[in-house]
Structure formats: structure tokens, C-alpha cells
Amino acid sequence: MKKVLTIAGSDSCGGAGIQADLKTFSAHGLFGMSVITAVTAQNTQGVFGVQDISTELIQKQIEAIFDDISVDAVKIGMVSITDTIKTIAETLSRYQVKNLVIDPVMVSKSGYHLLQPEAKEALIRYLLPMARVVTPNIPEAEVITGMKINHLEDMKKAAVQIYQMKPEYVLIKGGHLEEEAIDLLYDGQDFKYYHSQRIDTKNTHGTGCTLSSAIASNLAKEMSVADAIEAAKAYISVAIKQSFSIGKGVGPTHHFYELYKKAGLI
Ligand SMILES: Nc1ncnc2c1ncn2[C@@H]1O[C@H](COP(=O)(O)OP(=O)(O)OP(=O)(O)O)[C@@H](O)[C@H]1O
Numbered sequence: 377m378k379k380v381l382t383i384a385g386s387d388s389c390g391g392a393g394i395q396a397d398l399k400t401f402s403a404h405g406l407f408g409m410s411v412i413t414a415v416t417a418q419n420t421q422g423v424f425g426v427q428d429i430s431t432e433l434i435q436k437q438i439e440a441i442f443d444d445i446s447v448d449a450v451k452i453g454m455v456s457i458t459d460t461i462k463t464i465a466e467t468l469s470r471y472q473v474k475n476l477v478i479d480p481v482m483v484s485k486s487g488y489h490l491l492q493p494e495a496k497e498a499l500i501r502y503l504l505p506m507a508r509v510v511t512p513n514i515p516e517a518e519v520i521t522g523m524k525i526n527h528l529e530d531m532k533k534a535a536v537q538i539y540q541m542k543p544e545y546v547l548i549k550g551g552h553l554e555e556e557a558i559d560l561l562y563d564g565q566d567f568k569y570y571h572s573q574r575i576d577t578k579n580t581h582g583t584g585c586t587l588s589s590a591i592a593s594n595l596a597k598e599m600s601v602a603d604a605i606e607a608a609k610a611y612i613s614v615a616i617k618q619s620f621s622i623g624k625g626v627g628p629t630h631h632f633y634e635l636y637k638k639a640g641l642i
């Protein structure tokens with residue numbers, strides 16, 4: 377059984393963060409594990425409070441896993457503050473970490489700053505160079521590069537700039553584009569596009585968390601990066617199509633991979 381770890385924040389309403397990640401791992405038939413960086417009080421309408429976990433406990437969670445268990449892939453999501461980032465980078469650097477996917481979570485769909493703006497530099501400096509794949513959405517790619525992204529040509533320029541920050545692959549997600557939801561992969565040489573029809577729904581809470589966890593799951597299964605993203609894109613597209621309303625705001629995606637496969641949806 378392949379084992380996948382998420383290092384991220386808890387989302388009390390279960391649509392994003394640790395909860396979305398663990399559901400995605402299970403839906404891929406994998407064993408999921410978690411290191412919780414922060415606990416958020418959150419629902420479909422907003423984030424109402426955040427408690428960062430101490431750096432001591434974050435370090436101990438990581439050590440407890442890696443000292444005992446072999447980990448086939450790791451996904452990093454919400455990391456909140458500079459101290460958390462430094463602790464994660466320092467602790468992970470003591471282990472052979474395979475297939476690290478970093479989703480540089482910054483602002484929630486409801487507009488809450490899940491990464492303190494001043495922690496951006498630490499994310500770039502300490503975490504990005506450890507990544508096999510980094511998966512910014514367009515607003516995150518804008519913050520990381522300092523450039524405005526309006527169309528595909530801008531996405532390409534941003535991908536080249538982020539690649540210089542030393543991840544192995546850059547995937548810029550086009551969920552925030554107006555037309556098609558095109559994602560762009562750059563490996564330092566070539567660009568690859570992942571197309572999907574834009575699905576007309578407001579229920580996209582946790583789409584980025586789900587996509588990055590699906591990529592980590594597929595990498596754990598020893599797929600190539602290009603194939604892992606292709607399969608993850610198929611997964612998120614169906615998960616968005618099957619999304620539903622819980623509460624009054626932005627609802628979650630739905631995770632039933634095996635069911636989707638049997639139904640011929642993937
Ligand atoms: N309405 C949509 N229809 C189809 N695909 C979408 C839609 N919205 C997002 N996607 C896809 O979902 C994936 C996640 O992209 P998105 O840009 O939403 O990430 P994100 O903003 O980081 O998500 P989050 O912040 O909710 O975690 C990408 O593959 C993107 O193309």
C-alpha cells in the first residue's frame with residue numbers, strides 16, 4: 377500500500393485543507409497521513425479564526441511519521457507563517473522526501489489570508505527549491521512573480537520565472553481564467569497544456585487542494601509528472617462536476633474516484 381502525507385491546515389467544514397487531501401488520497405486507494413500546520417474555523421462562507429500549531433509540534437509530527445514510516449509522496453498546503461515554513465523545510469531536509477507537491481496556498485476563496493503576506497519570501501526561499509511540482513493558481517503566481525497575468529502568454533512568462541526559483545516542475549492553474557480552465561506545465565524546456573471545459577458552478581471550495589493531492593497520489597503510484605497531472609486533472613474535473621451545495625456559500629467538490637471510474641467518467 378502506497379502512503380501519502382499532507383502537511384496543511386485543517387478546514388472545519390471539510391471542503392479544503394487536510395480534510396480534502398485525505399479524502400483525495402482515500403479515493404485514489406492510498407493510505408493518507410497528516411501533519412497539521414494550523415486549525416481554521418471555516419465554513420462555505422468564510423474563515424472565522426485560525427490557530428497556528430506550534431513549530432515544536434509541527435516538527436514532532438513530521439519526525440513521528442518519517443522516523444517510522446516510508447512515505448511515497450508529500451503534499452504541502454497552508455503553511456501560514458514564516459516560522460512554520462522554516463520548521464517544515466528544516467525538518468524535511470533531514471529525510472529523503474520523495475515526490476513533494478507544493479500548493480502555495482495564499483488566500484481562501486472567501487478572501488482570508490491563509491499565508492501571512494510577509495511569509496511569501498520564506499515560501500519562495502525555503503520550500504520551492506524542495507518541490508517536485510509547485511501548483512500556484514493565477515493570483516498566487518502573480519504574488520510569487522510580481523507580474524500581472526491576464527492570458528496564456530503571461531502564464532508562460534510567470535512559469536519561466538517561477539522555474540528559476542528551482543522547483544523541478546511548475547504547474548500554473550487556470551481555474552481563474554475567464555474561458556477554458558487551462559493549466560500550464562513547465563519543466564524548464566517545454567510547455568504542456570491541460571485543457572478542460574469550464575464547469576459552471578459556484579461550488580469550487582478546495583479545488584486546488586484536491587488537484588495537488590491527486591497529483592501527489594499519482595506520483596506515489598510512480599506515474600510520470602505529466603501523466604500524474606493528466607489523471608489529476610481528469611479527477612478534479614469530475615469532482616467539480618459532482619460538487620454540491622452544503623451551507624450557504626461555496627460548496628465542496630466530491631470524491632468518489634472508484635465510483636467515477638466504474639461509471640466510465642474517468
Ligand atoms: N469552474 C471550473 N471548471 C473546470 N475546472 C476548474 C474550474 N475551476 C477550477 N478548475 C480546475 O481546478 C483545478 C484547481 O484550480 P484553481 O485555479 O481553482 O485552484 P485554486 O484557486 O488553488 O483552488 P483553491 O484555492 O480552491 O484550493 C485546476 O485544474 C483548474 O483548471
Ligand SMILES: Cc1ncc(COP(=O)(O)O)c(N)n1
Nearest residue numbers: 385386392393484485581582
Ligand atoms: C485549511 C485550508 N487550506 C486551503 C484552503 C484553500 O481553499 P479555497 O481557496 O477553496 O478556500 C482553505 N480554504 N483552507
